[in-house]
Amino acid sequence: MKKLIGLIVVVMLTVGGLFAINSWLTQAQHPQTGTKQVTKARTLTIYNWGDYIDPALLKEFTKETGYQVDYETFDSNEAMFTKIKQGGTRYDLAVPSEYMVAKMRRAGMLEPLDKDKLTGLQNYDAHFMDRDFDPQNRYSLPYFWGTLGVVYNDKMVAPGEIKTWNDLFKPAYRQNIMLIDSARDIMGMALASSGHSMNTTDQPTLAAAEGKLATLMPNVKAIVADEIKTYMIQDEAALAVDYSGDAAEMVANNKHLHYVLPTGISNLWLDNLVMPKTVRNKTAAYAFINFMSEPEHAAQNAEYVGYATPNMAAKARLPKATRTNSAWYPKQAALDDLEVYQDLGSAMTQRYNDYFLEFKMTNQ
Amino acid sequence: MKTRYSAYYALPYLFWIVLFVIAPLGLLLVQSFNNIGGHWTLANYQTYFKSGTYLRMTFNSLWFSFLVTMVTLIIAYPAAYIMTKLKHAQFWLMLIILPTWINLLLKAYAFIGLFAQDGSVNQFLTLIGIGPQQIMFTNVAFMIVAAYIELPFMMMPIFNALRELDPSLINAARDLGANSRQTFMKVIFPYSLSGVRAGVQAVFIPTLSLFMLTRLIGGNRVITLGTAIEEHFLVTQNWGMGSTIGIILIIAMFLTMYLTRERKGRGKQHAK
Numbered sequence: 001m002k003k004l005i006g007l008i009v010v011v012m013l014t015v016g017g018l019f020a021i022n023s024w025l026t027q028a029q030h031p032q033t034g035t036k037q038v039t040k041a042r043t044l045t046i047y048n049w050g051d052y053i054d055p056a057l058l059k060e061f062t063k064e065t066g067y068q069v070d071y072e073t074f075d076s077n078e079a080m081f082t083k084i085k086q087g088g089t090r091y092d093l094a095v096p097s098e099y100m101v102a103k104m105r106r107a108g109m110l111e112p113l114d115k116d117k118l119t120g121l122q123n124y125d126a127h128f129m130d131r132d133f134d135p136q137n138r139y140s141l142p143y144f145w146g147t148l149g150v151v152y153n154d155k156m157v158a159p160g161e162i163k164t165w166n167d168l169f170k171p172a173y174r175q176n177i178m179l180i181d182s183a184r185d186i187m188g189m190a191l192a193s194s195g196h197s198m199n200t201t202d203q204p205t206l207a208a209a210e211g212k213l214a215t216l217m218p219n220v221k222a223i224v225a226d227e228i229k230t231y232m233i234q235d236e237a238a239l240a241v242d243y244s245g246d247a248a249e250m251v252a253n254n255k256h257l258h259y260v261l262p263t264g265i266s267n268l269w270l271d272n273l274v275m276p277k278t279v280r281n282k283t284a285a286y287a288f289i290n291f292m293s294e295p296e297h298a299a300q301n302a303e304y305v306g307y308a309t310p311n312m313a314a315k316a317r318l319p320k321a322t323r324t325n326s327a328w329y330p331k332q333a334a335l336d337d338l339e340v341y342q343d344l345g346s347a348m349t350q351r352y353n354d355y356f357l358e359f360k361m362t363n364q
Numbered sequence: 365m366k367t368r369y370s371a372y373y374a375l376p377y378l379f380w381i382v383l384f385v386i387a388p389l390g391l392l393l394v395q396s397f398n399n400i401g402g403h404w405t406l407a408n409y410q411t412y413f414k415s416g417t418y419l420r421m422t423f424n425s426l427w428f429s430f431l432v433t434m435v436t437l438i439i440a441y442p443a444a445y446i447m448t449k450l451k452h453a454q455f456w457l458m459l460i461i462l463p464t465w466i467n468l469l470l471k472a473y474a475f476i477g478l479f480a481q482d483g484s485v486n487q488f489l490t491l492i493g494i495g496p497q498q499i500m501f502t503n504v505a506f507m508i509v510a511a512y513i514e515l516p517f518m519m520m521p522i523f524n525a526l527r528e529l530d531p532s533l534i535n536a537a538r539d540l541g542a543n544s545r546q547t548f549m550k551v552i553f554p555y556s557l558s559g560v561r562a563g564v565q566a567v568f569i570p571t572l573s574l575f576m577l578t579r580l581i582g583g584n585r586v587i588t589l590g591t592a593i594e595e596h597f598l599v600t601q602n603w604g605m606g607s608t609i610g611i612i613l614i615i616a617m618f619l620t621m622y623l624t625r626e627r628k629g630r631g632k633q634h635a636k
Binding site: 361 | 372373375376377379380383400415417420421424476480481482498500501579580582583584585587591592595598599600601602
């Protein structure tokens with residue numbers, strides 16, 4: 001009998017322990033008591049992508065304003081959305097991509113930004129402001145931006161060989177292209193190659209795009225996620241379809257790699273600073289947004305992360321080779337052809353994914 | 365008195381099973397009947413059985429699992445048999461088990477290093493004059509890595525079954541005039557079948573839903589149901605459809621267990 005009680009106690013303790021840890025975590029994230037409030041008022045909690053800010057800037061921010069920064073990271077928009085939605089978090093700032101801003105806005109998860117408290121708005125390039133996903137930037141400010149393009153290895157592909165998306169279909173690249181594992185981007189690429197919008201919702205057009213994509217399969221070596229960077233750096237394939245952000249990292253690690261933005265339609269993505277409804281310390285959040293809007297900080301961050309900054313004044317401070325490189329900072333004409341992804345709703349997202357899955361199942 | 369207590373001893377385990385096995389399975393089942401808007405529906409199952417893509421994917425999963433199971437069985441059986449004859453069987457067994465202490469992801473990355481364009485295998489192939497081959501992202505690469513990872517789980521039950529075999533049975537068979545082939549076919553193999561069965565279950569079932577390897581080693585050129593589940597939970601956030609595929613996998617697992625179950629009647633026929 002004693003043994004029995006012992007065993008029950010063990011199970012109860014495990015369950016109880018889990019509950020205790022859970023409530024302790026919730027407590028830690030929702031400080032209610034007065035004394036804790038004081039210390040927490042000096043903290044700013046940021047929820048951002050991994051390695052997406054120069055750590056030196058966080059230190060400088062603390063030195064300048066006195067706010068301690070609590071920096072947490074996520075690895076996908078969807079993961080971030082789920083975590084904030086579930087509650088129990090106290091993020092003051094988050095950095096979703098554009099379509100996720102729209103989704104969060106519609107789900108009522110965002111706090112409007114008070115323009116009177118923002119400084120340095122004039123530094124931002126108008127091209128990246130007032131976009132469909134957030135008209136008049138009521139909820140968000142752009143943090144970094146980039147494009148979807150092609151990375152090539154000059155050992156296997158001559159510069160200038162890739163000009164449009166359709167060049168990828170050449171038989172010469174048999175088994176030599178890597179694709180990023182993302183339904184929206186790859187389906188979008190197929191649509192763009194035929195001159196259709198990357199936000200197409202028309203059923204026959206999507207089916208045709210999948211059909212065209214299937215003809216690319218003989219050239220496709222692999223459809224991979226983050227590993228694509230490692231593979232390209234190791235000269236595993238000649239070409240990769242990927243975001244400019246990933247490309248910047250590849251190019252920095254292998255001097256034979258180059259990034260091109262194909263002419264015609266492509267994707268323009270923006271990651272944006274937003275204030276989720278979970279915000280506890282608005283003063284600190286505004287202080288941080290304003291801190292990052294300052295040209296010297298934005299420039300420093302852009303040099304560290306390697307992505308393109310939407311901050312014109314910061315761009316002017318970047319080395320000439322960077323800011324005149326049309327791969328990272330396309331000319332205005334090319335910029336005008338870029339499309340920002342719209343949140344197409346869950347049924348359409350599903351359809352894109354179904355087509356993408358079908359494409360993956362294509363036999364060579 | 366004693367027997368009544370022993371029934372109570374099962375209580376904590378029952379508790380545990382209900383909380384951590386039955387309840388999650390129940391949740392999965394409930395989820396699978398929900399559509400993306402949270403309404404009660406059978407649509408997920410309809411989509412699954414109507415869609416050529418999902419059915420082909422299921423077939424792919426089953427086929428690859430079957431191949432991987434066969435490959436591991438062909439390697440594991442003779443190896444386990446030889447091991448039982450060796451002096452330091454426990455030591456060799458430990459060497460077989462050792463790789464399971466290493467994280468799956470690390471092993472996958474190690475294989476990337478081996479199979480890459482300028483990896484060790486290709487360097488060797490170049491050295492002996494064959495020249496570099498495309499190894500990564502092929503079905504063969506996926507099979508090799510999957511088989512390597514699952515091998516210990518096949519080997520251990522077979523080894524245990526063979527070791528428990530009473531040597532006097534073999535001696536008796538030989539005394540009664542069976543040659544070594546007959547001894548193996550009529551005595552050793554039937555007795556080790558329980559181990560083979562356990563091994564097949566331990567390999568076939570997890571291989572059905574291997575998904576990380578399909579991307580890392582297979583480059584998504586090998587698609588199994590695991591890929592679809594991952595996508596439904598992480599990308600489309602259609603938990604209902606993801607759960608449906610999960611339920612179908614679970615049914616497939618029960619089927620496997622049923623098909624590879626111990627058949628009581630057969631032993632008796634042989635015993636004659």
